[in-house]
Amino acid sequence: MKYFKVIKENFLWDVGCILETISDGGGYRPIDDIYKKHEGNEYITSHIVENSPEYFQRVFKVDLLTRTVYKIKTEAQALLQKEYKSE
Numbered sequence: 001m002k003y004f005k006v007i008k009e010n011f012l013w014d015v016g017c018i019l020e021t022i023s024d025g026g027g028y029r030p031i032d033d034i035y036k037k038h039e040g041n042e043y044i045t046s047h048i049v050e051n052s053p054e055y056f057q058r059v060f061k062v063d064l065l066t067r068t069v070y071k072i073k074t075e076a077q078a079l080l081q082k083e084y085k086s087e
Contacts, residue, residue: 003070004028004049004056006035012042018059018070019049 006017013019017035019028027043030036049056060076062069064083071079 001061002028003031003059003061005059005070006055007057008055010055012037012044019044019056021046 002021004019006013006015006019009015013030013035014037018031020031021027022029022043025046027045028049029041029043036042057072059070059072062071062076062079064079069079
């Protein structure tokens, strides 16, 4: 499963919305309806999301002990190292 964060306002979702791949892999939709601007089951094609860095930023799902967050790769790695660091 891939995730992207909306980083620039668009006609479908608010900034901050996290998108996830849809089951057939042909597109992305929000993980929660709270960011949707319209009713319905809108999605956007994978090609647009993955090739529009001015609108979408790749993020990674990080399951921490107490919550789930979505961070860019370097931030996700640092969080995991801190969270699961053995003493």
